[in-house]
Structure formats: C-alpha cells, structure tokens
Amino acid sequence: MIHVFIGTKAQLIKMAPIMKELQNRKIPYNFIFSGQHKDTMDLILKNFGIDKEPDATLYNGRDITGIMQMANWAIQIIIANWNRKNLNKLFKHDTKGIILNHGDTFSTLLGTFLGKRQGLKTAHIESGLRSHNLFHPFPEEILRLLSFKLTDYFFAPGEAPLKNLNKVKGVKINTGENTLYDAISATPRATTQQGQPYGIISIHRFENIFSRKMLSKIVNTLTSQNDSIQKRFILHKPTENKLREYNLLKKLEECPSIELCPRYDYFKFTSLLKNCEYLITDGGSNQEECYYLGLPCLLMRKATEREEGLGENAVLSGYNNKLITAFIQHYKTFKRPPIAGAESPSKIIVDSISLFSH
Helix, strand or coil: CEEEEECCHHHHHHHHHHHHHHHHCCCCEEEEECCCCCCCHHHHHHHCCCCCCCCEECCCCCCCCCHHHHHHHHHHHHHHCCCHHHHHHHCCCCCCCEEEEECCCHHHHHHHHHHHHHCCEEEEECCCCCCCCCCCCCCHHHHHHHHHHCCCEEEECCHHHHHCCCCCCCEEEECCCCCHHHHHHHCCCCCCCCCCCEEEEECCCHHHHCCHHHHHHHHHHHHCCCCCCEEEEEECHHHHHHHHHCCCHHHHHCCCCEEEEECCCHHHHHHHHHHCCCEEECCHHHHHHHHHHCCCEEECCCCCCCCCCECCCEEECCCCHHHHHHHHHCHHHHCCCCCCCCCCHHHHHHHHHHHHCC
C-alpha cells in the first residue's frame, strides 16, 4: 500500500500533483494528515481536483508554528502512536508498503519516523536539498539530515540535490524538476490585468520573523525604498502576529507604497504572481515558483538550499541594502522566459513507487 503523509500547506501544494496522479491512475493510497497546518487545506484539495479526504488526522488543535510548540506536538503524536495497535490502525495494518514524506518540516521527520517504526519503506520527496549550514535555515537543515537517515528512496529535483545524496545509503531517483512544476502547470492561465504594476512581498521564515532586530531591518528597508511600484505585502498569520508584537505593523500601514493583503489560496496567489513585476520573499518554494515563471525574485535570506534561478532571475540579498535597492530599481533585467516542456516529476515518482510498493 502507498501512504501519503502531509502536515503543512506547502507540503500539500507540492504533493497534490502526486496525489492527483495516483487518483487518475486509480491507485489507492492512505492519506494521513498530521494536522500541523489546517488553514486552506480543504481549498487546496478542491483546487487540484483531489476527491480524497484524509483517512486519518493526528491533531485537531490550533496550527503549530513555534519551535517548542512543534516539538511538544510531535512528541505527543509519537507517544499516541507508539502503541502497536494504534500504529497498525493508522497504517491500515500494512507493514510492507511505502510511505511518502515531503520536504523539511517537523511533519516530514514525524511521518518518516512513524513509517519506519511500522516497518514500511520510506520515500522522501524533494530530497537532497542542502544549505550545508546546520543553523541556517533552522531547523530545516537539521530536519533534512535526520530524515535522510531514515529514508529508503530519495526523489531529488535535479542534479545538484542528487549530488548532495552521494554519501547517503538508499535508492536515488532524479525527478528533473520539483513537483511544484506540476503544481504551477495545474493552475489556471492568468488573465492579463490592466492597472498599476505591482510587486509582491512574502516574509514568513523563522529566522526573519522571530527576531525583532531582523524583522525591523526588513520592514525599515522595504518602507524606505524610493520607487514607483506598489508593493502588496502578504500577511501570513505568524508574520502579522510578530509585526504587532514588535510594533512594526503601523509602519507598514502608513507606507504609501505598501498595501497589506490577506493570505490567498494557492491558485489566487499564483495568478497574482503571474501578473506581478517581481517577488520579494524568504520562501524556498516561492524561489522555485519564480524560477518556473521566469519572474524576478529577491530572496530575503542569508543563504538558500535551492539553486533554482540563482544568477538568472533570482538574487540572494544577504540582507544587503545596496543589493535590495539595486534589485527593486532594475528588476526588469532579471526577467526570464518561463520554464516549459519538462517531464512531469509527479509521473516519474508515481512510476517509481508503483514498482517499489509491489
């Protein structure tokens, strides 16, 4: 049996094309939802045309966002499913199948650990990404390394991440592109919008929002830009909470070139991306989306584990004010043609796991 373990919105977006491929081929699978994030999850399933609801949900409380909150949540789930009877029920008494886990979240490690304890083969989607710095990004780099230790099948999105797996034992498959390529391909074609050009800002990573000094620096830098482009600042809930806590929200509200916007569902956000001038972000998935769209992208990070777009459409700021200003003033020089015609990574993954799970 195939088991799909998902915990966050970002994971679901990248796993949805795999689930859709399984659905189209009428291949049954057990959908386990860790409950780490619940916001818009049902809408994402609907957007991608996935008929299946979770077979099991491990947690029904408020969304897990803080590090200590995550650790406590993960321990509680492990304790609840340590009992062999509960574990067998979770995995439908299967001990010979394969579990698919994605990325670098606490849910990734949790699903990999539970699958291994059940005796299943474990597969890691979007594998091999490395920053080679244990504490940047934190805790993602550590979670990747721990997940690698428990993984049997590695699906790497390209030659560079595949090379990062050279010293890891297991079967390695190069999917060429990330499954995000399939996700973007599944979104409706953007309609041309008339009106004032705009950029998008999306800041939500732990190292940026849980540091008053860092978040203040980012807000001060963005509000001090002397440019004519209207910027739409997406308010992720944890980001909004920290902006309020640090008394920074008012500064954004009073900036005439910044419009505060709610978090959108994936199809709506992708449509905005396809029509905007550039994206300023700290998200790895956003970096990949911009690469596939050929969209100018400024990374508000010190380092990134992804190579997509670097030196082409993407600029790694390192929080350098001169680089940030230069990007905003000359963003058009970073526009590139979108990526098209690549083989579906989701098809490659389903082809492989269909063989592994028999």
